[in-house]
Amino acid sequence: MTTRRDIKPEQGSAVLLSRRGALGLAGAGAVAGLARPAIAQTTIEWKMATVWPKDLPGPGQSAQRICDAIEVMSGGRMRVRLFAAGELAPPAGVFDAVSGGTAQMGHAASAYWQERMPAAVFFSAVPFGLLPQEQMTWIELGGGQALWERLYAPYGVQPFMGGNSGGQMGGWFTRPVERLEDLNGLKVRMPGLGGEVLRRLGATPVSLPAEELIPALRSGLLDAAEFLGPASDRALGFQSVSKLYYAPGFQEPNGTYEALVNAVAFNGLPEDLREIIRAACRVETSRALSESNWLNADALRQLTENDGVEVRHYPEDVLLALRATSADVVSGLAATSDLAREIYNSYAEAQAHLGPWSAVTEGLMLRARAL
Structure with a gap:
């Protein structure tokens, strides 16, 4: 309650409100507050x-x-x-x-x-x-x-x-790839630039949706197929039609x-x-x-320990041919437009800039851990 002792002299008599007046103003404020429309949040x-x-x-x-x-x-x-x-x-x-x-x-x-x-x-x-x-x-x-x-x-x-999705695997093969000549006539499902690389090396890329890959490998319509990584590949059931799983996934390292x-x-x-x-x-x-x-680490362990899958590496001559042909395919994209050339140059500069650091950190460390 306000008393006369609470009132400063300079406020004057204008602030000396009757109890009835004070209650009236308070009530008016309350009514005004209730009458004010609520601000709805728009989603x-x-x-x-x-x-x-x-x-x-x-x-x-x-x-x-x-x-x-x-x-x-x-x-x-x-x-x-x-x-x-x-x-x-x-x-x-x-x-x-x-x-x-x-x-x-x-x-x-x-x-x-x-x-x-x-x-x-x-x-x-x-x-x-x-x-x-x-x-x-x-x-x-x-x-x-x-x-x-x-x-x-x-x-x-x-x-x-x-x-x-991280790096991918190289794919599932129904027959081994032991030398470069083994790519000749290989019927393989590998979309995008990777498929073009294999085509230039003698393989025959085949376009099929994911749900048709297992039957195609089983029937011989395909000799090999690449999908994603171990987790998704195992869920799709590739291990039921092939035990040869190749690495690295040169076609999509990212x-x-x-x-x-x-x-x-x-x-x-x-x-x-x-x-x-x-x-x-x-x-x-x-x-x-x-x-x-x-998930891929867990699935790879299950594939090799429980499903009898063998992870194989592409032979060195195959990898060298894949890399050289890939360089030609990728550089060809630069010729499609001026902006494409800018993008290609920026990407190549980033790879040249980051590659040596990745090699002396991740590359050497992985080799050291495997000793």
């Missing part, structure tokens, strides 16, 4: 189209975790609903769905757009190219992100790294997934939500790589 609703089957281990899970992270990190202000392959757009149409605004986001791998933009493959994997950590370093610090954005800018698409965002929608967001999308993609890139390494 931004987005769609994400993916190239992956529903709940596909690895990339499908990465896409869902990005959606979940955006909602949690935004405190519910933004929600992204995931649509698996074919639900909102076919796999080949995901880029156009994001570009045209049918979906505000997409999740894929840049190699899917190779026919439209040959240089797009540099942002997923190229034969004998950057390893996962090297790829991340090039994108984040070596100028790769800016070049990626320039490549997609004409389509109104903003790209981010959105996961990583497996970056991409998160695609419609540029108009992205730039229309408040700055904090744009940063949340960036952060969600960055966190998932690191987590997916860690998860892939863990």
Whole structure:
């Protein structure tokens, strides 16, 4: 209660309110507070189209975790609903769905757009190219992100790294590869640049979807097939039709997934939500790589210890031929456009810059641990 002793002289008699007046003003304030309309939080609703089957281990899970992270990190202000392959757009149409605004986001791998933009493959994997950590370093610090954005800018698409499957295996073979001549006439499922490399060395690349690979190997339609890594390969059942598992996966030493965002929608967001999308993609890139390494290590042990699979290395003459031919195939991408040449040069410079460090750290350490 206010008393006369609480009133400062300079406040004067204007502040000397009667008890009835004070209560009246308090009541009026309370009524005014009740009458003030509540400010409702508006949730931004987005769609994400993916190239992956529903709940596909690895990339499908990465896409869902990005959606979940955006909602949690935004405190519910933004929600992204995931649509698996074919639900909102076919796999080949995901880029156009994001570009045209049918979906505000997409999740894929840049190699899917190779026919439209040959240089797009540099942002997923190229034969004998950057390893996962090297790829991340090039994108984040070596100028790769800016070049990626320039490549997609004409389509109104903003790209981010959105996961990583790590390095791949060389594939499953129904007959051994002991010398270079063994590639002649080899019917092999290896998409992308790796398939072109093998074609130039005498093999016959065959394009088949994942669900047809096991029957094709069993029937003899295929002599060899490459899919992903031990975890996914074992889940698909390759060990039931072949016991020869070759390494290294020269065709894809890295497996970056991409998160695609419609540029108009992205730039229309408040700055904090744009940063949340960036952060969600960055966190998932690191987590997916860690998860892939863990699961592949476990699956490789099961394949060799429980399933009777033999991991073989490509012979040296085969590797040398694969590497030389890969260099020709990859450098040929530079001739497709001026921007493609810039991307190729930047990628090559990053590999030359990072390679010696990787060799004296990871390379020598792995050899020392194997002694």
